[in-house]
Amino acid sequence: MQEASWVRSIYLYLMCAVSIALIGLGAVGSVVGLVHTVAPDLGHRDTLDRVGIGLANIATSVVDLVDETQGGDAEGFCRDVTESEEDFEACVEDQSGGGAGQMSAIQDGISDVKDELRTQIRNSSVDQMIKGLLLVGAGLLLFRIHSSRTELFANGLMLRRASPSSGAPVAPAAHEPPPAPVPPPPGAP
Secondary structure (H helix, E strand, O other): OOOOHHHHHHHHHHHHHHHHHHHHHHHHHHHHHHHHHHOHHHOOOOHHHHHHHHHHHHHHHHHHHHHHHHHHHHHHHHHHHOOOHHHHHHHHHHHHHHHHHHHHHHHHHHHHHHHHHHHHHHHHHHHHHHHHHHHHHHHHHHHHHHHOOOOOOOEOOEOOOOOHHHOOOOOOOOOOOOOOOOOOOOOOO
């Protein structure tokens, strides 16, 4: 069975279009992966990342607020229950001493959660960048294989020039002598 030339032509041009699409998608994926690697806060992978970082931000604000209000409450409480200045200072130290350590531990835990989420986002972005580069490589390989067999891209990415047999005017060759000069009309000086 003999294949029709138009089937082969359509197949080759279709594969060239697919390869150009792969190159485009791969380039976009690589750029997005690079941006998210540099700035992981822009690259939330899914809703859980957004929720996790949002909750960590809210928890940081709540801990700061509790830490500020707890210091004022301890002083008010100690003024009410103590009679001397020494007892007051000891009471304030007792009330705020344990809370400050707990609050800093909570802050450290929250920052560890944020750092872990950013690390995971960064790793995911590097994976996306690598996948994009692989798509670009596959697209270039497909284009190279199929484009050289098409009439349009036979000379690489430059469009093919018209052949002399197609009826297009052809420039004179460099080795031809210039045409002979035309003699002047009769009666001209």
